[in-house]
Amino acid sequence: MADSEALPSLAGDPVAVEALLRAVFGVVVDEAIQKGTSVSQKVCEWKEPEELKQLLDLELRSQGESQKQILERCRAVIRYSVKTGHPRFFNQLFSGLDPHALAGRIITESLNTSQYTYEIAPVFVLMEEEVLRKLRALVGWSSGDGISALCHYSIQKGAAFLGLGTDSVRVVKADERGKMVPEDLERQIGMAEAEGAVPFLVSATSGTTVLGAFDPLEAIADVCQRHGLWLHVDAAWGGSVLLSQTHRHLLDGIQRADSVAWNPHKLLAAGLQCSALLLQDTSNLLKRCHGSQASYLFQQDKFYDVALDTGDKVVQCGRRVDCLKLWLMWKAQGDQGLERRIDQAFVLARYLVEEMKKREGFELVMEPEFVNVCFWFVPPSLRGKQESPDYHERLSKVAPVLKERMVKEGSMMIGYQPHGTRGNFFRVVVANSALTCADMDFLLNELERLGQDL
Amino acid sequence: MADSEALPSLAGDPVAVEALLRAVFGVVVDEAIQKGTSVSQKVCEWKEPEELKQLLDLELRSQGESQKQILERCRAVIRYSVKTGHPRFFNQLFSGLDPHALAGRIITESLNTSQYTYEIAPVFVLMEEEVLRKLRALVGWSSGDGISALCHYSIQKGAAFLGLGTDSVRVVKADERGKMVPEDLERQIGMAEAEGAVPFLVSATSGTTVLGAFDPLEAIADVCQRHGLWLHVDAAWGGSVLLSQTHRHLLDGIQRADSVAWNPHKLLAAGLQCSALLLQDTSNLLKRCHGSQASYLFQQDKFYDVALDTGDKVVQCGRRVDCLKLWLMWKAQGDQGLERRIDQAFVLARYLVEEMKKREGFELVMEPEFVNVCFWFVPPSLRGKQESPDYHERLSKVAPVLKERMVKEGSMMIGYQPHGTRGNFFRVVVANSALTCADMDFLLNELERLGQDL
Numbered sequence: 051m052a053d054s055e056a057l058p059s060l061a062g063d064p065v066a067v068e069a070l071l072r073a074v075f076g077v078v079v080d081e082a083i084q085k086g087t088s089v090s091q092k093v094c095e096w097k098e099p100e101e102l103k104q105l106l107d108l109e110l111r112s113q114g115e116s117q118k119q120i121l122e123r124c125r126a127v128i129r130y131s132v133k134t135g136h137p138r139f140f141n142q143l144f145s146g147l148d149p150h151a152l153a154g155r156i157i158t159e160s161l162n163t164s165q166y167t168y169e170i171a172p173v174f175v176l177m178e179e180e181v182l183r184k185l186r187a188l189v190g191w192s193s194g195d196g197i198s199a200l201c202h203y204s205i206q207k208g209a210a211f212l213g214l215g216t217d218s219v220r221v222v223k224a225d226e227r228g229k230m231v232p233e234d235l236e237r238q239i240g241m242a243e244a245e246g247a248v249p250f251l252v253s254a255t256s257g258t259t260v261l262g263a264f265d266p267l268e269a270i271a272d273v274c275q276r277h278g279l280w281l282h283v284d285a286a287w288g289g290s291v292l293l294s295q296t297h298r299h300l301l302d303g304i305q306r307a308d309s310v311a312w313n314p315h316k317l318l319a320a321g322l323q324c325s326a327l328l329l330q331d332t333s334n335l336l337k338r339c340h341g342s343q344a345s346y347l348f349q350q351d352k353f354y355d356v357a358l359d360t361g362d363k364v365v366q367c368g369r370r371v372d373c374l375k376l377w378l379m380w381k382a383q384g385d386q387g388l389e390r391r392i393d394q395a396f397v398l399a400r401y402l403v404e405e406m407k408k409r410e411g412f413e414l415v416m417e418p419e420f421v422n423v424c425f426w427f428v429p430p431s432l433r434g435k436q437e438s439p440d441y442h443e444r445l446s447k448v449a450p451v452l453k454e455r456m457v458k459e460g461s462m463m464i465g466y467q468p469h470g471t472r473g474n475f476f477r478v479v480v481a482n483s484a485l486t487c488a489d490m491d492f493l494l495n496e497l498e499r500l501g502q503d504l
Numbered sequence: 505m506a507d508s509e510a511l512p513s514l515a516g517d518p519v520a521v522e523a524l525l526r527a528v529f530g531v532v533v534d535e536a537i538q539k540g541t542s543v544s545q546k547v548c549e550w551k552e553p554e555e556l557k558q559l560l561d562l563e564l565r566s567q568g569e570s571q572k573q574i575l576e577r578c579r580a581v582i583r584y585s586v587k588t589g590h591p592r593f594f595n596q597l598f599s600g601l602d603p604h605a606l607a608g609r610i611i612t613e614s615l616n617t618s619q620y621t622y623e624i625a626p627v628f629v630l631m632e633e634e635v636l637r638k639l640r641a642l643v644g645w646s647s648g649d650g651i652s653a654l655c656h657y658s659i660q661k662g663a664a665f666l667g668l669g670t671d672s673v674r675v676v677k678a679d680e681r682g683k684m685v686p687e688d689l690e691r692q693i694g695m696a697e698a699e700g701a702v703p704f705l706v707s708a709t710s711g712t713t714v715l716g717a718f719d720p721l722e723a724i725a726d727v728c729q730r731h732g733l734w735l736h737v738d739a740a741w742g743g744s745v746l747l748s749q750t751h752r753h754l755l756d757g758i759q760r761a762d763s764v765a766w767n768p769h770k771l772l773a774a775g776l777q778c779s780a781l782l783l784q785d786t787s788n789l790l791k792r793c794h795g796s797q798a799s800y801l802f803q804q805d806k807f808y809d810v811a812l813d814t815g816d817k818v819v820q821c822g823r824r825v826d827c828l829k830l831w832l833m834w835k836a837q838g839d840q841g842l843e844r845r846i847d848q849a850f851v852l853a854r855y856l857v858e859e860m861k862k863r864e865g866f867e868l869v870m871e872p873e874f875v876n877v878c879f880w881f882v883p884p885s886l887r888g889k890q891e892s893p894d895y896h897e898r899l900s901k902v903a904p905v906l907k908e909r910m911v912k913e914g915s916m917m918i919g920y921q922p923h924g925t926r927g928n929f930f931r932v933v934v935a936n937s938a939l940t941c942a943d944m945d946f947l948l949n950e951l952e953r954l955g956q957d958l
Contacts, residue, residue: 114838384568
C-alpha cells in the first residue's frame with residue numbers, strides 16, 4: 051500500500067486491515083508499553099494547551115488521510131499522553147500496566163459487543179457471573195446478586211441526581227484518621243428521626259480516597275442493625291484488600307453490608323473501568339428496580355433461559371464488557387498472585403514511610419494504614435519554623451509549585467490536595483505492581499531536588 | 505519462556521510482557537479480525553449455557569496459569585463470542601469492524617487514563633473538545649457545550665431514576681410510521697397544564713430503535729417554542745445521518761433543539777461506547793448542574809487553566825476515554841469517507857427492500873426511510889392465508905423459530921420483536937460498511953432456506 055494513498059475505506063480488504071492494525075500495534079508496543087513503562091523515559095511530556103492543539107492538528111476535515119499520516123497521529127497521541135503505567139506515576143488511585151488485563155481489554159475491543167443479552171454476549175454473561183461470584187465470596191457472601199456499575203465519588207452527587215436533594219445527606223463525623231465515628235452515626239440517626247426524617251441508608255467507606263481510611267464496619271453494622279438501615283460499603287478503593295490474608299482485617303464486618311461497591315480497576319489495575327456493585331439480596335432487586343422490559347431486546351419467547359439477559363438490571367441499555375480484563379488477569383495470577391501484589395504494595399508503602407522518617411523535609415499527615423501515603427514536603431526555608439504564624443499558609447503553597455516542576459520535567463506525578471483544615475499535602479498512591487524500593491527512593495530524592503531552593 | 509511455567513507476575517520483565525502481548529495480538533488478528541469478519545466462518549458458535557460454562561472453565565482459582573494456558577483461554581473466549589463485525593450480524597444497531605476505530609481503541613486501552621483532568625488526559629481533553637465541536641457543527645450550532653455521556657433507551661427509566669416518577673412522562677401519539685404527531689403533543693401539553701402540571705421537556709427521536717422513524721423536528725420545535733419547553737432530540741441512532749448531504753433532511757430542525765444525544769458507536773461503528781450529549785447552551789450548564797468541586801481532583805491552584813478539567817461536568821467521577829476511536833477513524837476517513845459509508849447503507853437498505861418485493865415470502869412492515877428494514881417472513885404454509893383468523897398469531901411464532909435456527913447454525917443473526925399491535929417481525933439493520941449486495945441476497949436466501957418447512 052503506497053504511503054501517500056488516501057484510504058477512504060479498508061472494508062473488504064482484509065490484507066490492508068491486518069497491515070494497518072499490525073503497524074498500529076507495533077507503535078503501541080514500542081511507545082506506550084515499552085517506553086511508557088520505562089524509568090529512562092518521561093512519565094509525561096508537558097505542553098501548554100494551545101501548543102498541544104497545534105502539535106496534534108486535531109481538526110476533523112473533509113478529506114481522509116494516508117496510512118503513514120495515521121501512524122504518525124498514533125505516535126503523537128501516545129507521545130503527549132500521560133503514561134499511567136509508568137513507575138513514576140503516583141497521581142491517581144489507578145496506575146501500572148498489567149499485561150494480562152491489557153490483553154483482555156484488546157480482545158474486548160476486537161469483539162465489540164454489549165453485555166445486555168446472552169444472545170450477543172454468551173461468554174461475557176457467564177464470565178461476569180463467575181467474577182461477581184468470586185468477589186462476593188471474598189466479601190463473605192455465599193449468595194447474592196451484582197452487576198458491573200458506575201462509580202459515584204460523591205453520595206451528595208448521587209442524592210442530587212436521584213432527586214433526593216443534597217440536604218437529605220447527613221455527614222457523619224470522622225476521627226482524626228478519617229474513620230467514621232459510630233457514636234456520631236447513632237446520634238445523627240436519632241436527630242434525623244426526631245425531625246421526622248426517615249433514614250434508610252448508611253454509606254461507609256473502606257479505603258477513603260485521600261487518607262486511605264477504613265471505617266469500623268462492625269460497629270457501623272451494629273448501628274444499622276439496631277435501626278433497620280441498609281448498609282452500603284464503598285470499597286471502591288479498599289475492596290481489593292480482601293484478597294490479602296494479612297490485611298483483610300481492615301474490612302472486618304463487610305460481610306454484614308447489604309451492598310458493596312468495589313473497583314478492580316484501582317488497586318488491581320484491571321483497566322478503566324471495572325466497577326462492581328455487589329448485593330447480598332437474592333430477590334432480583336436490581337431487575338425489579340431497573341427493569342423496563344424493552345420488547346425489542348428482551349423478548350420473552352427466546353429459545354434460551356432469558357434470565358441470562360442481564361441487561362435489564364442496569365439503568366443504561368448498552369453496557370461495555372468489563373469482566374474479561376479482570377477475569378483473564380485473575381486466571382493468569384490466581385488469588386495468590388493478586389494477594390502477593392496487594393501485600394507488596396503495603397510493604398512498599400511502609401518502606402516509603404520509614405525512609406521519610408529518616409529525612410528532614412518530610413512530615414507525615416498520619417501513619418498510613420493503607421497504601422495512601424500523605425505528607426507535606428517541608429522545604430529548607432520552612433524547616434524549624436512550625437511556630438511562625440504564616441507557616442501553614444506558606445507550606446500550603448509548596449505542593450502546587452513542586453507539582454508544576456515535576457510535571458514540566460516529566461520526572462514523576464504525585465497528586466496533592468487540601469483536606470479538612472489541613473493545607474495542601476501530597477498523596478502518594480503505592481499501587482503499581484512494578485514498583486520497587488528504588489522507585490520510592492527516587493521519589494524522595496526527586497522531591498528534595500525539586501524543592502531545594504524553596 | 506517455558507510454556508508450562510506459571511507466571512505470577514510479568515512486572516519488571518519487559519521482554520516477557522512484549523512476548524505475551526504480541527502472542528495475544530496474533531490470536532486477535534487471526535481469530536477475531538480475520539475469521540471474525542469472514543463470510544466463510546460462522547457469525548456465532550452457539551452453545552447452551554451449561555455446556556459453555558464447562559468449555560470455558562470460568563472458575564477463578566488460587567493458582568495462576570501458564571502463558572500457554574492463557575493463550576488457549578483467549579482463543580476460547582473469541583471462538584464462543586458473537587462476531588459483531590461479521591457481515592452476517594444484523595442483530596443490533598451496532599455492527600461492523602472499523603480498523604481505524606479499533607486502532608484508536610487499542611491505543612486508548614494501552615494508555616488507560618481517565619478523562620477528568622487536563623493533567624492526566626491532555627490529549628484527550630483537547631481531542632474531545634474538537635470532536636464535540638465537529639458534531640455540534642453538523643447539528644448546525646456554531647457554539648455550545650457537550651460531553652460524552654451515557655445513553656438511556658428509555659425516558660421512563662430516566663425519569664424514574666431522577667426521582668420524577670414514571671407518571672410524569674406523557675407518551676405522545678405516533679402515526680403509523682412511528683413519527684410523533686405534533687398536534688397530539690400540543691394537545692397533551694395543554695391537558696397537562698390544565699391539570700396543574702408543569703411540562704418542561706419534550707424528547708423527540710431521530711431514528712427510532714425498531715422502525716428507524718424520524719420525528720418531524722421543525723413542527724415539534726414550533727410547539728416547544730410556543731410553550732417555552734426544552735427540546736431534547738434523541739439522535740442516538742439517526743444523528744450520523746447528518747453527515748450525508750443526501751439524507752440529512754430527515755433531521756431538518758435539529759438545530760433548534762436545546763440538547764441532542766448522538767451515539768457514533770452505532771451507525772459510524774466507532775466501538776462501544778461512544779455517546780455524545782450536545783448542548784446549545786453556552787452558560788456551562790453541565791458544570792453548574794453536576795459540579796461538586798472535589799478538592800483532591802479539581803484543585804483550583806493548578807498551574808494551568810482549570811477550565812480544561814472537564815471531569816466535573818459529568819455525574820460520575822472517572823470516565824473512560826471515548827473520543828480517540830472516533831477521532832482517529834474520522835481523520836482516516838474524512839467527512840467524505842463517513843458520508844459515503846452512510847449513503848452506501850441507505851443504498852443497500854433500498855436494494856434489500858426492492859429484492860424483498862420480488863420474492864413471495866416477505867411482507868414489509870412499512871417502506872423504510874432509514875436503514876432499519878422491518879418485515880415478516882411469511883413461510884410457505886401461511887402464504888395467501890392472510891384472511892384466516894389465526895394468521896397473525898401463527899405468523900408471530902415464525903420469527904422466534906427462524907432466529908433459533910439461524911443462531912444454532914451460526915449463519916446469521918437478525919433481531920425480531922413485537923411492536924405496538926404488530927406481532928413478531930424481523931428488523932434487519934444495514935449498518936456494517938463492509939456489506940455488499942451479495943450479503944443482502946444471502947440474507948433473503950437464508951431466510952427462505954431456514955423457513956422452507958414452516
